[in-house]
Structure formats: C-alpha cells, structure tokens
Amino acid sequence: MPTASDFERMLRGASLRVTAPRIAVLSAVHLHPHADTDSIIGVVRQNLGAVSHQAVYDVLRALTGAGLLRRIEPQGSVARYEARVGDNHHHVVCRSCGAIADVDCAVGHAPCLDASDDHGFVIDEAEVIYWGTCPECTTAARSS
Amino acid sequence: MPTASDFERMLRGASLRVTAPRIAVLSAVHLHPHADTDSIIGVVRQNLGAVSHQAVYDVLRALTGAGLLRRIEPQGSVARYEARVGDNHHHVVCRSCGAIADVDCAVGHAPCLDASDDHGFVIDEAEVIYWGTCPECTTAARSS
DNA sequence: CGTCTTTTCTGGAGTCAGTCAAGTTAATGA
C-alpha cells in the first residue's frame, strides 16, 4: 500500500498540485478498488472532514486525465474508479450483485488489439468486460 | 431491410403484443444502428406523430429484454440500441467523435470467453469495446 | 361481434449522477 508521500510523488510527477483532497482521493481509491464516486466521497470525508462533492468530482477527473486513475463504468452501473493503471487488465462483472473483479489480459501484454475488421479505425485500446455470476451469487442461486 | 410484417412476426415470436410504437421503434433501430434513445424518439415521432418518451423507453426495455434489441453504452455516451443480436459482435468507438462501428469477433464464434483467472465467476459473455479514432477524425487530425 | 382481462400508453412529477458558474482559498515559484 503506497503511503501519503508516495501519492505526493505521483501527483508531482503528473505536475498536479498536492492538496489534501487529492491525497485523500488517491488513497481512498487504492484502498477501495472499483469504488463508485459516492463511496469515494464518503471515505474522503471520513479522513478529511468536509469536502465538497464537486471537489471530489474535479479531483477524480484530474487524476483520471493524468493517468493516475482509471475510470470504468459497466452498463447499468455508475462510474467507478481504480488505481491499477497501465497494465491493461480487464474486469469481470457479476450480473446479479454488480461485484467487480480484476482479470489479467488473457492474450498477452499488448493484446486484444486485433479486431477482425477495423473499418479504418486506428485502434489504441481494447476494453474487455466479462459478464457472469460471482461465486456468492452462484451459491445463493443454487441453494434457493 | 425487414418490413413491418417481419417486425410483427418478431414481436409475436417473442410473445409481445403488436403495437404501432413497437413496430416503429424496431424499424427505427434497424434503420439507425447505434442510435441513442433521443434520436430513436425523434425517428419514431416522424413516423407516428406524438409518442411519449415513456412509451419509447418502455418499448426499448421490453424489446431489449426479449432479445430483439441490444443495448450498448460506451463510456461517456448515453444508451444506444442496435438490432444485431445473437451474433456476438463487438464495437469500435471513436474517441473524438463517438462514432460506433460493428466488428465481428476476432476469435471465433463463442469467443473471448477465456479469462486468464476468473476468480470463481461463472462467465457467460465477454463484451469487447475497441477504442480508437475513426477514419474521418484521423484525417481531420492529420490535416490540422 | 361484444365483453373481459391484461398489457401498454400518456403525462407529469421525481430521482440521481454529474456539470456549470462565480467567488474564495491555498499551493507554488520567483
């Protein structure tokens, strides 16, 4: 788990000013991967006291733009954020409870970039979402 | 292009009642693949006159649930619908203009279902979104 | 064809994530 000074370094590296809300948001996302904006706001407020939701939205956008966070939003879900960036991993989403887990890319390290017919598009990223049922929900369904 | 009676057959096949708005929505989506709800409402109203947005939302949900339409919602975009269902194809989305094109699955007919580590999830579908730049935007960027 | 039941449609109010705008505060760098 990175420390506050690690976060500070990350912010400076991205030429972003170091502020308490930013550190708090970074740390909240590291602690709660795949958290939605609302719970991030909650966690940040637990640490810092009053922080406007606007600030959190701004920070999330700034950090996402800087590549320190990644925004994911599976269908039917609100935006979620995670701190694993740059390793091209994907996600499994549970259809019944919405749980999200990370999945490393199945094909290789710069993968999945082969569309069978790209229509002339210049493709720079392939995003994969696996849909299914998580272990808990599978068990719950079986026992009912 | 399917005709009104084809749509009627599709609806009956899904044991849905045949109504004018449903036919109109089905035909609108067939004519405008990847259209968002708002433009679908527009097209439907051109054909039928006044139709409530609620009716269109209901119809879209009913048809999606019946498997006659598929709902897609790339990040940063509102919900869009398309009529190609059941053939497991994917999409390329242009980062700059939001254009969407279809891409057949690169791997095979029941593909991409292999996650490297599924965390115990029972996976039933893999959804792939390719991100890139469409030919128009590529040209525009190059010439600027 | 006429009645009955079920489903769908209308119109309007409501919800919720996220955005805009204006003014204040604080981090940075000379």
Added chain:
DNA sequence: TCATTAACTTGACTGACTCCAGAAAAGACG
C-alpha cells in the same frame, strides 16, 4: 513572503432515466 494561478466551496442546474396513476388499446373467449 508575495503574486500568480490552480484548486476548492457553494449552490443552482441539466439531462437521462424512472415512477406513478389513470386512460386506452390489444388479445382471449364465448
């Protein structure tokens, strides 16, 4: 330590989508 900006606060607002209750229409059956 002061000026310059970037970041934060407050509060109103937008836009996609949903909920609700009553009216209308479609299909079933005699």
